[in-house]
Amino acid sequence: MTRRPGLSVRLKLTLSYAAVIMAVGMALIAAVFVFYVVLLPRIGVIHPSDGLEIDRTRLVQAFVPFLAVVLACLLAVGLVGGWFLAGWMLTPLRRITAATRAAATGSLTHRIRLPGRQDEFRELADAFDDMLARIQAHVAGHQRFAANASHELRTPLAITRTLLDVARDDPDHDSAALLDRLRTVNARAIDLTEALLVLSRADQRSFAVEPVDLSLLAEEATETLLPLAEQHSVGIETEGRSVRALGSPALLLQLTTNLVHNAIVHNLPDRGSVRITCGAEATAAVLSVENTGVPLTAGQVETLIEPFQRGSARVHRDQAGAGLGLAIADSIVRAHDGSLTLTPRPTGGLRVTVRLPAVAGRR
Structure with a gap:
């Protein structure tokens, strides 16, 4: 201006x-x-x-x-x-101005660190330093995400090219088998692209909110994923009362489905279990999904929300996925001004707790 x-x-x-x-x-x-x-x-x-x-x-x-x-x-x-x-x-203000100009040129590592006792200028400088730290972490996360997304999208394309090259050089190739493999690779690319679109939509907060019953979403996700649970010999238990949160029905269903899907595929090889509970805490609607599985350390749990971090100790060969399930869940929760907490279970497995703003007047 x-x-x-x-x-x-x-x-x-x-x-x-x-x-x-x-x-x-x-x-x-x-x-x-x-x-x-x-x-x-x-x-x-x-x-x-x-x-x-x-x-x-x-x-x-x-x-x-x-x-x-x-x-x-x-x-x-x-x-x-x-x-x-x-x-x-105005000396502190000049330091703040210099830091602002440095940040405007792309230097996000600079910090003011204004000395002295607390006053209005120091509050402004500390707030600016916190903002720069958040921006730096956000930019670094997006850079890692872009690099990982490019790598993940390149993989199915490279596999497709390899299959086509082999088929071209082998006149006696099995066309049916080639088509099946190409279909599988193409489905993986489509799933990954759709996951990236959901993640982008959640980050942009381009959705309308309305009261959503989390218990109904849990039941719908359970019914949808029941065949997958039976395939992995995993039992699903749902309990809790009706609790309504403010949000997008489609995104919250995606959130619930991702959590239940992760709980099923990252479970014990036989006789595993998944427990889904709904409840209320003060002004928050709470959804909890926990599953049995291999023991996890706190360090491993901290990395699971990062995009494309599959957690090698939890990956099933037939359900490796793209590593975006928990990343999408975390993005959806943050877009709804909620919180997502991952806690390793003492006996093995993981507990995921989601807290979302509840509908006023309903507990």
């Missing part, structure tokens, strides 16, 4: 300081003048019969030049002192 040039903040503060000093000085001189010239004769300290009327006139004549000199000195002191005082006061 284009603006006309104006006075600097330092000059404005200087003029303000000088104006205040001049106003105070003039008020003080006026008070002294009124006291000696007006009040003293009226209260009887000075009597006109004493011949002091002439002295009062001379006093006024002598007082005016003196007043001019005093005001000139006050103005000079106000301007010079105000200039240096304003410069000293």
